[in-house]
Structure formats: C-alpha cells, structure tokens
Amino acid sequence: MASRTPSPTADRAERTTAPDRGAAGERPRRRLSVDERREQLIAVALELFSRRPPEEVSIDDIAAAAGASRPLVYHYFPGKQALYEASLRRAGRELSARFDEPMEGPLSERLYRVMGRYLDFVQSHGPGFAALLRGGSVAASAGTSAVIDEVRRAAHDQILSHLAVPAPSPGLRLTVRAWIANAEITSLEWLAERSVPVEELQLHLVQEFVASLTLTAAREPALAAELASFFADERPDGPTGRLVQDLAGLFAVPGILDAVTALAAGPQTVGPVDEAAAQATEGTVGAPAE
C-alpha cells in the first residue's frame, strides 16, 4: 500500500488536461500511471481526512498535498465526497488487515496484540473519522456506512474464528458485536481525552472481552466447555491471568467476599435448607433458624 505511491506520468495528465493551472505544481514526475496516480491521490486524501473532519479538507488542499492540480484531482474523482469515500475504503482495508492474527497462543494475548495494532490505527486515523463513526459527520452516506459495516463484520468474523466455537449462538454473536461497539466507542472517547495511558485501555478492552465471554457462558451452558478450554490455555501473566488476580484481590476488600457469598447462596426458600447460608443471605444476626 505504501509501496510506490509517488508519481510518474501524473504530471503529463496534469499538463494536458489543465495546462494553465497545472503549471505551478509541475515536477519531474511523468512516470505515474493512471492507477498509481489514483492511488497516490487516495493516499494523500486519507492522510488529510485522518487528521481533520471532511468539512475542513478541500479539493485544493488535497491537490496541493499531492503536488497536483485541482483539475487533475477532478479528472480522477467527481468530487470531494468520492475521494472521501475512497480514502475511507482504503482506511477500512488497512484496519481490517490489522485484525489478522496467527491462531497461536492464549486467546487473550492474541486479542491483546490485535488491540495494540487497532489502537495505533485509532491514533493515526481516528481524529478525522471520529465524527463519522459516532454518527455526526456531514459526509455520512450509504457508501460510508457500507465500509464501516464491513470493517465491523471483519472484526466479528475474526473473533469468532479465533474462538473456534463450532456453532456460535445468537447470544454469543451479540456479545461479540456489542464488545466491538464497546471497543469502538471507548477508543474514540479515549482519543478525545486520553484520560488513561493507551496500554491501560488496551488491557482493559481485552479484559472486558474476557468478562463478556464469561458472562455469556454463564447464561449458555453449551458454551461452558469452550470457556474451560479458553481458561486452561491462558497464562498467569497474560490479560486473563491479570484480570483473575485483580478480581481475587477484590475479595480481600472488607465486605465484598461476604456479600458475594450471600448472593451466591441464592434466594431463600420456605424452609432454610442451609442455615449458615440463610443467615449470611438475610444478613441478620440471630434470626430464628426455623
């Protein structure tokens, strides 16, 4: 993608289609082919659209940054919206490529690596596309929605393929999609304020996934066996291990273990089946045992 961006024949097109305007930007770049020039314009547009919202980027800005004339840009793209959508498609492909991860090692560590690459992407392209992703962009269109949906679908499919659950339930699919939305929004919110270090966000998002997966398995007995093998593959110093240790640490906080134990005992039935549990659940002292 970054290979051979610059510009061979481009300037020839520039000279022929726009002799008067094109002269200013003229350089010895004749070798750009039509495809190469197109790709170069998209790359330049992506760079600009990644940093600023679309309403703050003009065709003139793109032409100037590409060392091309305004008519040349129009020769390739009917207008700014088309260039915007083309650069968004390029961004979508770049992002989807970052989801690729070998099927090796503990699952949470794979996801942690993917999230590192994702957060790099967010930092380099997020500022310009944030409004689009959050639903407030003037450049939103059926075309932009399609690109965004495709990236979300790629993320969803990648996660399910790593989970390797034979027949993912609707509940599991919903969990995965909800987590993707969570990651998207959390990273955009984070981008605006950067209130925590990026590594903390990276770990946090992975741990949220592990928690959501666990919750889903708690509701769906068919998933429990998958969860067992998931935990068995995890390592103590990985994201899941650290999550478990942090949660275990919570139980040392006065009151939490007692409260959770009482909740785990379940609602009281008519007769107290287990006297100790009953007392803990009621939270009363000296309640008559029967």
Added chain:
Amino acid sequence: MASRTPSPTADRAERTTAPDRGAAGERPRRRLSVDERREQLIAVALELFSRRPPEEVSIDDIAAAAGASRPLVYHYFPGKQALYEASLRRAGRELSARFDEPMEGPLSERLYRVMGRYLDFVQSHGPGFAALLRGGSVAASAGTSAVIDEVRRAAHDQILSHLAVPAPSPGLRLTVRAWIANAEITSLEWLAERSVPVEELQLHLVQEFVASLTLTAAREPALAAELASFFADERPDGPTGRLVQDLAGLFAVPGILDAVTALAAGPQTVGPVDEAAAQATEGTVGAPAE
C-alpha cells in the same frame, strides 16, 4: 423550544394559501393554538420517523397523517430536515425522562427497571432512528448529533448519580460511557434480529454493567469500598444475585475452577512456591517439581 414558535395565523394560512389541497383534510380543528398545532405536527412526525427512515417519509405523508395541508406544514417548519430534528429532540426528551428512577433499592434493580423502559422506547422508536444512531443516516447533521450526545450525557449523569461515587475517576466515567454505547448498539442489533427474548436482553445489559463496574473496581482500589457497599445492597433474586449464581455455576464445570485457580496464583517466580499451583499453571504432567 416548544414555546410559541412562529405563526399566529397558521390555520388561516391553511385555508387561504391552499384552499384546494387543504379542503380534503379540513376538519373542525380550528381550535388548535399555534403551539398546539406545532406540537401536533411534531408528534405526528415522530410517529412516522419512528417507523421508517427519513428518506421514506415525505412532508405529504406528515401532512396527511396530521390532517393538515402541505403549506401548513411548511408554515411551521422550513422543511423535512427541520421536522425530523424537532421530532428527534422530542424523542430525546422522552427517552431521557425514562432514565429517571428513585434513588431506592439495590442499584442493579434500579438499572433493570430503567432498562425495561429504555427497551420499550427502542421497540417503539428504534426502527426509524436506527440508521441515525448507527451513523448511516442521510439525515445526520450537527443538530441530530447534538440531540444524541445530550441523551447519552443524560444517561451517563443519571448512572453516576445513582452510583453516588464522590469523585468519579476518568476510568469509571469511561466505563459508564462504554456501557451506554454497548447498551445502545446491543439493543439496535437486537432490534434487527430479535434473536433473544427482550427480558433476556434487559437482564444481560444490567449484568454487563455490574461486570464492568466490578472490573473497573478491580483496577482502581479507590472504588473497591464503593463496590463492597454496592454488593451488600444487592439481593439474591436481583440481577446481580443471579449473575453471581450463574458464575458460581460455571465453577462446577470441569476444568474451569482449576484453570482459574492456577491463574489466580499469579506468574511463577524462580522457585516453585506452590508445587500444585505450579503444575497446574504449566499445564504439564509430571514436570520436574524443582
């Protein structure tokens, strides 16, 4: 906003500017004041925009449904976009009002009641506004974004006020915002497929919140005391109690308790501190113990 916008002579305008068209819908409705007529048009528009995307609703549809003439509608609103935004603002106010909940009882049960009202709203208004919320609407604008952001902020503020944490950390705020996004996307996804019963979704979203809160507290020791009082107030048959029971049930699944126990033991130091834990962590059988 609802207070006296233009048009004292509205119904007169209807009769005078469009005698032929207006006649069909004419009814003994002259008593509608300017404000009432405006509110009525917004209510009718909201009804239509809640069921269909904006591109499938015309000013004529709205006029017909309101028993008004097309010129009358234009007398109150410059165009469809303005009516769309007014109806979205109305929807936003209605939704925000549903977040109000007395500060009484276990927190997860309060949130459960709010989510019940929220999911009712999603079912009645979601189909039309889904594209807007997901970033793919042709009617998206700075005005619509402002309304959506305001509703999200109202949700965020309500949750924090119920949590009653004296000085919410950036991490806690991020957790709350991420959960709101999760609830939003999950409910819209659910609306498209309804792959699980609505009550399951309602419970699931609340439990996701409890899990996120717990995860945040696990990372932020300052929150742990708040978490202890949160758990202490919960009831065994509430959403948190059921979550704890489901998770406890998971530990009965072969392998899960062992794997989690090994993770909880933490990374191995140079010499095996605890031989059993070390073997479990390594996942090897018969590995030399020292």
